[in-house]
Amino acid sequence: MLTATTWSHLGDVADAIARRGPPLPPPAVPHSQRPQKQRNRPIRRFELVLDELEAAAAALEGSDDGGGGGGGVDGFRLSDGGDIARGGCSTNPLECAAARRSPIVRLQWCHSHGDALPACVGADRDRVVRVPRPIDPISALPASRFHRKRQQLANMVAIISLAAPFLHGGPATWPRGPTTPPLIVDFCSGAGHLGLLLAVCFPQCRVIVADWNVRSLELAEERRRKARLTNVEVLRCDIHRFSRVFDLGVALHACGDLTDRAISHCLACNASYVVCPCCVGKLHAGTGAGAAAAGAEAGVAGALECSGVGPMPFPRSHKMASILDVKQFEVLAAAADFNAHSGGGQGGEEGEGARRSLVAQETEMETERDAVLRKRRRRCKWWMEIDRSVRAEEAGWRASLYRMCPLSASPKNDILVARKVRV
C-alpha cells in the first residue's frame, strides 16, 4: 500500500496539473530547433510529475507482498496468464499461428500498397477474406491515414475472430441459441470501418454500426449500400442511451470513457468484447468522481457499474479502487496519455505528438530522454488497461491484453479482450 505522504504529494501534483492544464504545450517549432531554455522548462516539470508516478507504480508493484515474490502485481494477474500481469501481453495472432489452436480471419485488401502483414508460420490454415473496395479505408481516408487504419483493422479482425469463435462456429455455438444469429455492436463506429468489415467477414451475424455523428453515419450508410451488405444496421445513438441486447461489443478508438461505456454495456448484456481504447488522459474526476465517492460512502468498494448516463466511476476495478482514489487515478491517467506529453494536441486517434514520437522511434532518432519518458508513459497506460481488464475479471469474464502488430499501426495500440465464459 502506498504511504499517505506519497499520495498527499501526488494529490498536490494532480492539483497542479488540473490548474495549468496539459503539462506539455504543443511546440510551435520542431523540438530540435527550439532554444535550450524554452525546451527544458516544460520537460523538467513533466519529469517531476512522471518521477512521482514512477515511484507510485513501483510502490504498487512492491505492495501487498504475500511472499510470492510478485506482490501487488500478482494481485492484478488476469486468468489469461502471468505474462500479462508482468507487463507483457498475449501473442498477437497475426504474428504467430503456432501459438494458437484455432484459425483466424486475415484480410486481403484490393490494392496492397505494401501493407502486407508479417509472414507467419501456420498462417495457411487461416481464412482469408477479400475486402470489397467500398469498405476498404482507402476509399474513405486520405493517403496519410488509410495505411495505418488498415493495419488497425487487420489486428482487430484477427483478434475478434480468435476471441469470439461463435462468429464463425455455426448455429450450435450461438450464444443465444440456434435461432438467434449473433449480434455485434460497433460502438463509436465513425464511418463504420470495423463494423462493416465484420459484416463481410461473418455474414451469418448481424452488425449494428452505432455512432452519434450524422456525417460519419451517412458515410457508413453509403459504404454499406455500395458494398451491398444486408446484415448491417446503421444506428444514430448516443452511447449513453444504447439499450439493445447483443453478443459481442467492439470499439476501435472510442475516446476516453466512451470505451468504458462500451465495456459496461457488454458486461450488462453478458456479451464478450474486443476494444482498442484511446485518449486515456480524458479519464478524469468529472467522468467518475461522483459515483466512486457515492460507492465508497455506501461502504461498497466503488459503484463500479454504470452502463448508461451518470458519472463513470474510476478506477474501474475493486482491486485498483482499494489502492488508488480518483485523484491518484487522474494522475496516472494524465501521465498515461500519449498526446498530452509528446507535444501533440489532445484527442483523436492520430495525435501529431504521438505520431512524431512513433516516427522518432521507427527511425531511431529518439533521444535517450524521450525513450525514458515513452517507457514511463507506457507503464502508466498499462496500469490503466490492467484496471479495465481486472474489472471484467471481477465480473466473471476472462480477460486478455494484446498489442497491435506492428506497434506503429497506432500510438493507441492496446487491444483489450474479455470473453464471457458460459457454463
Ligand SMILES: C[S@@+](CC[C@H](N)C(=O)[O-])C[C@H]1O[C@@H](n2cnc3c(N)ncnc32)[C@H](O)[C@@H]1O
Ligand atoms: C476517434 S473516433 C473513432 C471512429 C471509428 N471507431 C474508427 O476507428 O475510425 C470516435 C467516435 O466516437 C463518436 N462518439 C463520440 N461521442 C459519442 C457518443 N456519446 N455516443 C456515440 N458516439 C460517440 C464520434 O462521433 C467518433 O465517430
